[in-house]
Amino acid sequence: MLKKLLTTLATASLALSALAACGDGGGDGSGDGKTVLGFAQVGAESAWRTANTTSIQESAAAAGIELKFSDAQQKQENQIKAIRSFIQQRVDVIAFSPIVETGWDTVLKEAKDAKIPVVLTDRAVDSADDSLYVTFLGSDFVEEGRRAANWLVEEYKDSDETVNIVELQGTTGSAPAIDRKTGFEEITSADPKFQTIASQAADFTRAKGKEVMQAFLSANKDIDVLYAHNDDMALGAIQAIEEAGLKPGEDIKIISVDGVKDAFVAMTEGKINVVVECNPLLGPQLMDVVAKIAAGQPTEKRILTEEGVFTMDQAAAELPNRKY
Amino acid sequence: MSLLRHRLFWPLAVLAALLAVNTAFTPGFLAIRVQDGHLYGSLIDIVRFGAPLILVALGMTLVIATGGIDLSVGSVVAIAGALACEYIVDLPDQDDLAGVLTAIGIALAAAVVLGAWNGLLVAGFGVQPIVATLVLMVAGRGVAQLITAGQNTSVTSPTFKVFGGGYWLTLPFPVLVAAAAFLLTALLTRRTALGLLLESVGGNPAAGRLVGIRARGLVATVYIAAALCAAIAGLMISSNVSTADGNNAGLWIELDAILAVVIGGTALTGGRFHLTGTVLGALIIQTLSTTIYTVGVPPETTLVFKAVVVLAVCLIQSPRLRAKFRRRRPPAAAPAAAEKVEVTA
Numbered sequence: 001m002l003k004k005l006l007t008t009l010a011t012a013s014l015a016l017s018a019l020a021a022c023g024d025g026g027g028d029g030s031g032d033g034k035t036v037l038g039f040a041q042v043g044a045e046s047a048w049r050t051a052n053t054t055s056i057q058e059s060a061a062a063a064g065i066e067l068k069f070s071d072a073q074q075k076q077e078n079q080i081k082a083i084r085s086f087i088q089q090r091v092d093v094i095a096f097s098p099i100v101e102t103g104w105d106t107v108l109k110e111a112k113d114a115k116i117p118v119v120l121t122d123r124a125v126d127s128a129d130d131s132l133y134v135t136f137l138g139s140d141f142v143e144e145g146r147r148a149a150n151w152l153v154e155e156y157k158d159s160d161e162t163v164n165i166v167e168l169q170g171t172t173g174s175a176p177a178i179d180r181k182t183g184f185e186e187i188t189s190a191d192p193k194f195q196t197i198a199s200q201a202a203d204f205t206r207a208k209g210k211e212v213m214q215a216f217l218s219a220n221k222d223i224d225v226l227y228a229h230n231d232d233m234a235l236g237a238i239q240a241i242e243e244a245g246l247k248p249g250e251d252i253k254i255i256s257v258d259g260v261k262d263a264f265v266a267m268t269e270g271k272i273n274v275v276v277e278c279n280p281l282l283g284p285q286l287m288d289v290v291a292k293i294a295a296g297q298p299t300e301k302r303i304l305t306e307e308g309v310f311t312m313d314q315a316a317a318e319l320p321n322r323k324y
Numbered sequence: 325m326s327l328l329r330h331r332l333f334w335p336l337a338v339l340a341a342l343l344a345v346n347t348a349f350t351p352g353f354l355a356i357r358v359q360d361g362h363l364y365g366s367l368i369d370i371v372r373f374g375a376p377l378i379l380v381a382l383g384m385t386l387v388i389a390t391g392g393i394d395l396s397v398g399s400v401v402a403i404a405g406a407l408a409c410e411y412i413v414d415l416p417d418q419d420d421l422a423g424v425l426t427a428i429g430i431a432l433a434a435a436v437v438l439g440a441w442n443g444l445l446v447a448g449f450g451v452q453p454i455v456a457t458l459v460l461m462v463a464g465r466g467v468a469q470l471i472t473a474g475q476n477t478s479v480t481s482p483t484f485k486v487f488g489g490g491y492w493l494t495l496p497f498p499v500l501v502a503a504a505a506f507l508l509t510a511l512l513t514r515r516t517a518l519g520l521l522l523e524s525v526g527g528n529p530a531a532g533r534l535v536g537i538r539a540r541g542l543v544a545t546v547y548i549a550a551a552l553c554a555a556i557a558g559l560m561i562s563s564n565v566s567t568a569d570g571n572n573a574g575l576w577i578e579l580d581a582i583l584a585v586v587i588g589g590t591a592l593t594g595g596r597f598h599l600t601g602t603v604l605g606a607l608i609i610q611t612l613s614t615t616i617y618t619v620g621v622p623p624e625t626t627l628v629f630k631a632v633v634v635l636a637v638c639l640i641q642s643p644r645l646r647a648k649f650r651r652r653r654p655p656a657a658a659p660a661a662a663e664k665v666e667v668t669a
Contacts, residue, residue, distance in 0.1 A: 009327075047475050200623055206567050211613070215618050218366040243489075244359070244364070262478055
C-alpha cells in the first residue's frame with residue numbers, strides 16, 4: 001500500500017521533472033554541453049546492488065557526466081516508465097540493468113526511434129533484435145564458474161585422490177546460479193577425481209546456506225571442498241562447519257563468488273580459501289562507454305567487467321579496498 | 325483401531341516414515357553425539373531449524389482458531405530481526421548483555437504494535453483478516469528494508485547468538501524457547517477458559533456473542549500473540565546467522581505455518597484447534613526440507629517433491645479416507661479408495 005503510494009508519488013515527480021525539462025526549451029536536455037546519462041536501476045535489494053548504485057553515481061560526478069537516476073523498486077513497469085521519461089527528456093545515453101530478461105522490445109524501439117543509444121549493465125535482455133542496444137557491460141557468470149574450478153584444479157594438481165565437492169546453488173532458475181554451475185562443471189568434469197557428491201539450492205542467503213550445509217555435513221562423512229555460488233551462502237556454511245567441529249578453510253576448502261567485505265574478513269581469518277570476484281563497481285567503465293558513445297566512437301557489443309580472483313594470502317592487502 | 329482413530333496418529337506416522345526414509349539413505353541419521361559439550365546430530369538440527377516455524381505456527385493456530393488468518397508473520401520476522409540487529413550493531417560493546425536484552429525488548433515491543441495494528445483492522449474495523457494482514461505482509465518487508473537501509477546487517481555478538489544458535493544444558497536454546505512457548509500457550513488455552521472462548525469465537529460467533537463473549541478483545545489479542553511468536557522466531561533466525569536479512573528472513577514462512585496448522589488437524593474455518601498437531605506439522609515440514617538435502621533431490625524438482633508429500637499427508641488426513649479406515653460408513657469408502665490409489669501411484 002505504502003509502496004504503491006510512494007511509487008505513484010515518484011512517478012508523478014518524474015513526470016513533473018519531464019515537464020520542467022520541456023519548459024527549459026533546451027530540447028536535447030544538455031544545455032550546458034554536459035553529456036546526460038539516464039540510468040534506471042533495479043532497486044536496492046542487496047549490498048551488491050547498493051555498491052553498484054554508489055559506484056555509478058560517484059563515477060558520473062567524477063567524469064563530469066550529468067546523471068538522471070531512477071530506482072525501479074524491482075518492478076519492470078517502473079523501469080519502463082523511467083526509460084520513457086528519459087526519452088521525453090531527450091537524454092544523450094540511456095543505461096539500465098534489466099530486472100527481467102524479456103518484454104523490452106517496445107520501449108527499446110522507442111528509444112531507438114528517438115536516436116538515443118542504450119547501454120545494458122550487469123544483466124542482459126532476451127531479444128531477437130540486438131540493434132536495440134549499443135553494448136552490454138557486465139560480468140560473465142559462466143566464466144566466474146570456470147575461474148572457481150580453475151583454482152580447484154590448480155590446488156589439487158599433485159593429488160590423485162578423489163576430491164569430494166559439495167555445492168550450494170543460488171536461487172533455482174536464476175542466471176547466476178545456472179551459469180556458475182555450468183562453468184564450474186565444464187572444468188571439473190574433465191577430471192574424474194573431482195566428484196560433486198551433493199548440490200542443493202540455498203537461495204543466495206546465509207540462513208539457507210547454514211541449514212543446507214548442516215544437512216550436507218550429517219549426510220556425508222568426507223567432504224573436501226565447498227563451492228558456494230555467493231558469499232552469503234558460504235558465510236552461513238562456515239558457521240555450520242564450525243559447529244560440526246571442523247575447520248573451514250582447512251578440513252573443508254571453501255570457494256565462493258562475489259567478493260563482499262565480510263567474505264574478505266573471513267578470508268583473512270583463514271576460513272575461505274578463494275573468492276572469485278563479481279564486481280558491482282562498474283561505474284568507471286560505464287562512464288568510459290558513455291563518453292565514447294557521446295563522442296560518436298564505436299564500442300564493442302559485449303564488454304566484460306574487470307574482475308579478479310582473490311586467494312587467502314591476498315585477502316589482507318585487498319580488504320581495505322572493499323567498498324561493499 | 326483406537327490408535328488409528330487418534331487425530332495425532334497420521335501426522336506421527338508421516339513423521340516416522342520421513343525419518344525412516346532418511347535412515348535408509350543415510351545410515352546413522354538418527355545418531356546423536358556430544359560435540360563440544362552439546363548434542364549434535366540430524367535430529368537436533370531438525371528441531372533447531374524447525375523452532376522458528378514451530379513458534380510462528382503456534383501463533384497462527386490461535387489466529388486460525390478464531391476463524392482468521394495472519395499473512396503478515398513473515399514480515400514481522402524480518403522486522404524483528406532487523407530492529408534487533410540494527411540496535412546491537414550501534415552498541416559500543418555489541419556483546420553487552422543489557423544492550424542485547426534491550427534489542428530483544430525493542431523487537432518484541434514492535435511486534436506488539438504490529439500485532440495490535442492487525443487486531444485493530446480485523447476486530448476494530450471488521451476488515452477481512454486475509455486482506456488486513458496482507459497490508460502488513462507487503463508493507464512490512466519494505467519497513468524491514470528501510471530499517472536495514474537495504475543492507476544485510478551483520479553483528480558480532482556472542483551473547484545475541486545464544487538466542488538462535490546457542491546451547492543451554494546441552495540443548496539448543498531456540499528449541500527450549502519454542503518448548504516454553506508451546507507449554508505456555510497450552511497452559512493458557514487448555515487450563516483456563518481461554519481456549520474454549522477462542523474456539524467459540526471461531527466456531528460460532530453468533531452463539532458466542534449471545535452467551536456474552538467479548539470477541540473483539542480476544543481477536544485482537546490473538547493477532548498480538550501471533551506477532552509476538554513471529555518476532556521471537558525472527559530473533560532466532562537473525563541470531564542464528566548473526567545477520568538481519570530484510571529481503572529473505574522469514575520469506576514465505578506464513579505459508580509453511582498455515583500448512584503446519586492444517587497438517588496438525590486444525591481446520592481453516594476456525595473452531596477446534598490442536599497445538600500438539602501444529603508442532604508435529606511444523607516438524608514434518610522441517611524434516612521434509614532436511615530429507616530433500618540429505619537424500620539429494622535435485623533443486624529443480626524440490627517443489628514438486630514437497631507438493632507430492634504434502635498432498636499425500638492431506639489426503640491421508642481427509643475424513644473420507646479416515647472413514648474408510650474406521651469402516652463405519654461403507655458407502656463413503658468407494659471414492660476414498662480411488663483417492664488412495666492416486667496417492668500411492
